[in-house]
Amino acid sequence: MLSALILIPFIGAGLLAVLPNRFSSSQVKWVAIAIASLAFVVNIIVGYQFDPNQISFQFEEVIPWIDGIGFNYHLGIDGLSLSLLFLNSFLTVLALMSSDRDLPRPRLYYALMLLINVGVSGAFIAQDLLLFFLFYELEIIPLYLLIAIWGGKRRAYAATKFLIYTAVSGILILAAFLGIAFLSGANTFDYETLRSAGLPFEIQLVLLIALLIGFGIKIPVFPFHTWLPDAHVEASTPVSMLLAGVLLKLGTYGLLRFGLGLFLEAWSYLAPWLAVAAAISALYGASCAIAQQDMKKVVAYSSIGHMAFILLSLAATTRLSIIATICQTIAHGLISALLFFLVGVVYKKTGSRDVNQLRGLLNPERGLPVTGSLTILAAMASAGIPGMVGFVAEFLVFRGSFPIFPIPTLFCMVGTGLTAVYFLLMINRVFFGRLSDMVTYLPPVGWGDRVPAIALSIIIFILGIQPNWMVRWSEAQVGRLIAPETVAQVTVLNPKGD
């Protein structure tokens, strides 16, 4: 069942690559969407059959791959993986839908998009460290090509930067994984086996630092973040959506699953520093976002700031804060994807993303009223206005982390406040005011450009009103992550945090 989640897009990508030339770009697009939707349907079936009360991994599949080094094709999900899987399949479908209809070289493009889906899904369900690493690396080259071929002006630079940063992050992770596998003497890469291998504290610390830097590049945490704004600015809209929506989540997922899961002792030792790093990242992201002229850069830096909240709540390591992590991961995935999508629509219709040039786009006749309204909504969600998913997530993050790290949490709260500032600045300049007379009529926004945004907005609302749905798969299993020996005592928490 889980293999299908990998195989469907993988085979689909191969299929797309060999599709005859006579298919037009939009036909290829529909085929790709069909494949991605099929994967999404499978995902829904998995979610339906998933038993939220069972604590161990479910749907496990184990096939020995290389006996000699203890490497198995071992898949399995728990609630954490499942929610991220959903996010991934859903955003992939939306990203495919929001791709240009007359894209050049469509077959390669859609094949690469599906390959990214393969890599991310695989990483979320891999229960073997090497298998996770394989999928983690698998997504690099497609993303590199997607940025380098369909990107903006400085795409070559941005793509290479992305490649180098991610490759470095990859080797750090691999080194840490090799270290775990050997120093524990287990001679296997199986996650569950390694979890029970108690390593000496010093070794844990060294390995954890390697993992932290490795995943920190991916998240990205200040000062390893410089690849992200470049990559976002140069990438096309759907790629940005995927990048912010799910690819960055690989970093936080990795930290939660492997950093926290395998090195609990060292993790709690380093947690105060992580909280400080998160606070710096949050403030840095927010203050950089204020200074940006390019709408996409604003969103990109805001992404850095919001990813830092995930790190903060990871550092806190209480049951509540881990739930907050999941919520914030999903919330950020949805909101940033929506924001990137809307910025993409603005760019497509006006040809500019410069906040100094754009004015009055909210003009109901000649402007982009629907897009504008949705942007305001997304900005509100991002800033944590109640009623939307962003509020729930951020509230949980701060509620969960405050008792543990009061001061970093306060700084992060300042970061949230700044979110409102920079998004309002941006919206004020871009959407309000008088629409320049130079612009007569902007091209109309078709339904193709509305459906993904509306779908995302609806979900943002629904989850804001009913946040239980976000965590209903995972709450039973959260305890297991932070305290492996107290599995039996897990009680279902109230996700609202009171």
Next chain:
Amino acid sequence: MDVVTLASQLNAGTIIPEGIVTLTLLVVLVGDLIAGRKSASWLPYVAIVGLLGAIAALFVQWNGTSDTIAFLGAFNGDALSIVFRGIVVLSTIITVLVSISYVRQSGTSLSEFLSILLAATIGGMFLCGASELVTVFIALETLSIASYLMTGYTKGDVRSNEAALKYLLIGAASSAVFLYGASLLYGLAGGETQLDRIGIALSQIETPAIAPVVALVFVICGIAFKLSAAPFHQWTPDVYEGSPTPVVAFLSVGSKAAGFAFAVRMLVTAFGSLTEQWHFIFAALAVLSMILGNAVALAQTSMKRLLAYSSIAQAGFVLIGLIAGTESGYASVIFYLFAYLFMNLGGFACVILFSLRTGTDRISDYAGLYQKDPLLTLTLSICLLSLGGIPPFVGFFGKIYLFWAGWQAELYGLVLLGLITSVISIYYYIRVVKMMVVKEPHEMSETVKNYPEVSWNLPGMRPLQVGIVLALVATSLVGILANPPIDLAKASVQRSPILQASISPAKEVAVSRFAPVQSSEFRVQN
């Protein structure tokens, strides 16, 4: 000693694969003499059939008897040698496939090329199993002289001449140094030439003497030249750039594999008592090769020079497995060479095809190739990415296994350096991929704009296509089906007595020190 007892002692069945290749060589030479120019159409297939026959014979031997020592100790056809001989023969088969059209286009005669290539193969195969100094030297020279000849095969090309001369001079010098080292060994062992007896003699020298170390250094000079490990790599870029590309393909894989087999056998048997010393020297070679090969490759503009430096770097990676000196260390060397066979030969096959169609091998001339030749672009991209260690291609698994084995043997520094340098290598491999795939139609190079219509019907092109597709399929799928080849590599290590004797018990203890329970359980499961 009469003839009958002698014949029974020789155990000549061990060299049946080599015999088949020799026979093929003779058929190729005589066939060309009888049939003349027309024979060029069928001679390559004769060669391939002969080589496949050799593979079949190797396969039979794999399941065959346990008595592997032949010719009164001159040759040891153990499992290790069988695997390495298989790699050499496979690389020759692919080289033959990709060389047919190249040799035709270069206006030189095919049959002589094939016979020299087959002679190099024979030399390489004997080198894989030679366990006696004289045999080692003759096999080494057969391989070397045939390589020099092939390097200078296109006489009309100034660069080929230059390459051949350089290769000859440096090669002869390194052979001479090796020979001096061998003579020291002969003296130290009291007139013994068989490697195992030399090993016994060396281990009995009690007082710390300098002579064994000098002999070791000199022998390693000869070996490192064949492996093109830095700092014995200087010939590599010039020779790779100048010589005919199919020859380079063979040198980079077949010759190198034979060199590794020779290195394992020589160092493990003869220098068993100096293990620490040769581990140290090889660690230095590995560090230099990985750093230098990967760093200099960044600046290359010619595809063949790029592959030359990349092959230096790859030799450095493989050395990690050799230094590990454990069962999985040796097995990872074998598996990586097996992987390297396909990905590197695939890369060279693409370079050959491109240069046949356009007459150039500058990296910038590959710009925008995807529009004109998707198969070539796909294969070259996959082979290069696999060399860079990107999943899910075979190179990823090869590297993981190597690094795993190195880490298991507690070579943390080397493995970390290997990881870092492989990131560098991704950068220069992706540069070529970017050139081919990313460039827009208007950025297409002049060469690609004039790219001829893709047609596989021209003479000699069909085998080239077969070679390319074979490499493509193997590079993409062997990784996913990595278990059988790795089992094979491990079995070959387990079934080779010389390696079993050398795998030091101390190391095994060191590995299992942390958790003896788990690791013993693990062994039981296997």
Next chain:
Amino acid sequence: MDLAHGVQLVSFGILAAIAIVAALGVVLLQNIVYSAFLLGGVFASMAGMYLLLNGDFVAAAQLIIYVGAVNVLILFGIMLVNKQQDFPAIKGMWIRKGATALVGAGLLVLLAGTIVTTPWAISTATPTGDGSTLKIGEHFFSDFLLPFELASVLLLIAMVGAIVLARREFVPEDTPTTEEELAFKLPERPRETAAIAGGSQTSPE
């Protein structure tokens, strides 16, 4: 020390002196013809050494092959080419020469030290004397059979290679006819070859 030992020692001294002086001459003399002749001297004194060691067959082989064939071939090569070329003096050549001498001297000291300090395992077998030819033959057909046979492959391929390198190439009879084949006949690397002929391009390292 009896007379035989004395004669042996004196002959060794003379042969060694000839070998060293001649070898130095090979390396140091400017005229290549002199060097070639002196190389013959080195080979001949080596043959003398083999004689001293009771290796009469090896000595004869050394004379016939190295002096008679290899050295003569070298002389033929030099005389056939007969190209006088004045090389421009390289600045600071003495540094290179000095460094080379230093390295050479260091290597000499190392190897000499090795030879002196090593407890060589000296073979106890009695010298065969006149029977050495027989002994070599026996070895060739017993424990050295494989290298002996392999050497025949080596010689065969060396011969083939020599012919390939030496023979004159004929232009292929079939001339390209179609447009496609013409495009296909491009020689590899025309650009680089042309650049080398022009001597303008420097290959990047």
